[in-house]
Amino acid sequence: LLSAASKALPDDPRVLYALGFAYLGKDMLAFAEQSFRRVLELNPSLSSLHGLVVQLALRQDNVAAAAEAMQVALQQPEMDVPSMRRLAGELSLRNGQPLQALDYLLPLLETQPDDRQVLQLLLMSWQRLGREDEARARLDAVLETQDQLHDVWLARLAIEQVGSESAVATVERWMAAMPAHLPPLEARLRLHDMVGEHAQAEAVAERIVSLEPGRVSGETRLVEGLLQRDPAAAVARVQALIELAPEGHRADLRTWLGEIQDRAGQPQEALRTWMSLQADQAPQRLPLPPQAKSPPSWPDKGSLEGDTSSAPIFLWGPPGSGVERVATGLAAASPVLRSDRYTDTPPDDAFQNYHTLQDLASGVLTPERLVQRWREQLPARGLQSDTVIDWLLWWDNALLWSLRPQLPQGRLLLVLRDPRDMLLDWVAYGAAAPLAMTSLAEASEWLTRALTQIATLHEDDLYPHVLLRIDQIGNDPRAMAELLGRLFE
Structure with missing residues (x-):
């Protein structure tokens, strides 16, 4: 009905609008996109359709067409909003245009510096252009005035080579800016271990668990250290953690306890720990499936048809x-x-x-x-x-x-x-x-x-x-x- 109406009234945006959604309902994406583009030609003020055209092009994996439609959309004042600019940056990147992506994304770094997706897209753009120094400068400028933004610090650290002196310096700055924040401490712990500074790593782990008792990163590192020096003390530490943990967290800790007992040379204790956990969980689990005995013979196999497309x-x-x-x-x-x-x-x-x-x-x-x-x-x-x-x-x-x-x-x-x-x-x-x-x-x-x-x-x-x-x-x-x-x- 709508197709017939559009032939009779080829310039009626109401008919084309309805026809576009009819095509969309039948998953005929190219026809839907064509209908909506025609509506926009007739009535550019329908701003919501601009975004729909972009999405339809993307659903057909036509990144170039989506990017083109995005440029048209951003010319509408009501469409020039951060979410659309972020999508425009992503499209530019996917279209192999990192320089254009920066044009869209850099203004957002000033207005929304804690937007994780914007930061990820910016890092990709800088990397593809080989502009690591520019990336450092831009992110450092943000951190000079807003040094409590976790994701910006993560992005700044991502620019540096893992384990490098510049990575250590960045983490040290992060720790100084956010002394009670655990992620920079956890990064520093790993950097210490990477260069064999195990005593310093354990000291950082102690600081982590002092800030948040039971924190996995700190406790795991402390138990690893004890395993090297005093295996029995490592087992005792995990047992103490189980006693203090909420009931809902104890199952994972008991599994870990068995691992530590095994590594501490206590395989019988490890087995006892695991079987005790299995027994406690058994009432909430399925019984073992029944098993049949093998018969003396089996039914003949069915015949395979040559043109069958069935392949389970x-x-x-x-x-x-x-x-x-x-x-x-x-x-x-x-x-x-x-x-x-x-x-x-x-x-x-x-x-x-x-x-x-x-x-x-x-x-x-x-x-x-x-x-x-x-x-x-x-x-x-x-x-x-x-x-x-x-x-x-x-x-x-x-x-x-x-x-x-x-x-x-x-x-x-x-x-x-x-x-x-x-x-x-x-x-x-x-x-x-x-x-x-x-x-x-x-x-x-x-x-x-x-x-x-x-x-x-x-x-x-x-x-x-x-x-x-x-x-x-x-x-x-x-x-x-x-x-x-x-x-x-």
Whole structure:
């Protein structure tokens, strides 16, 4: 209707305005932008539309068009406001014009020096232009009159090379200006340690905890120092912190206590600390998922159609495997990873239900219905097809009764580490799935059965799968990205 009206009345801004929002509602961004630009040609005083045109160009990744629209918008007096100038600076930077970005941003440094985003954009502009001396001068000028601005000091410190004498001098100035402010003290602590001035670092840590008892940065550094000289005293200090801490903070401190006991040569005490914490948390956690015995035979695999575009991947790792680090890496690279099974609003399907194995065995749930129900939930999870990386809460080979015949095109991605490391990690840090550990023996036996199932699946090639061993990855995101890049090409 609006398209027909616009043909009949091509210069009526009311029709074009409505048509623009109709296009926007159908996510036809280019057509919406074109309609709104025409409205502005007819009626430039509609200032709110200028910002909308900029946003529409950005949503189409057309930075040049967005920057051009921004220049037009800033010619309207009511649009020339700090937030628009900040966005104009960002657009200029993204468009490879750092000099123009400075023109927009430098006036804001005078009127809004504590705007963190403006400071970040200015630092990027100065860096790209190689104008570090100008950056120092500009920020020092601000600090001469306003030396209590935390973010300006951070920006000033960011210009200096880490660990350099100029970085030390900047931190010393910051400490002098804000003597009771903890961030400059924490920066000074790290700078002392970087050059081996450990006694001075501990002295700064003492000052930090005198200003804020229990502050993590100070307490961690003091405990590290005690570990080198008097391990028993390090353990005692953490125990004292637990006694003084609010109830809601004690769980993390008890985990840390176990780490310190282990490093202090008290592995039995560390294990006792961690198991005590596990026992206290068990009532609020899920019971260990049931496990089925392997049957004498499996149903035949379904046939794969040559033109199928379906490519579901099921991700799972036992407790302590570090599967959450794999999920984080995949989430950064793929829009189809779903970790909603670990939220308060999980999908309502058989993969989320502890009764599934029993229901499959009794016939209450058919293999066909299991996959059908899973597919029915995908649109509510923001997916238009079953091309998904579905991070499962639990896995059991009995699910193959359904997946082999009904979803032969699927793949399992199973994350593994040395089983001893998995068990110890589970004991100390819990697991991504909030599973209750009531005893070490029960957890060990359950983990053994889970790994035996994976071994059977792998050795008998029961389903397309990849065993992703991440023992050498640790907590290195870059190494994880490289491993996943090789795996998925």
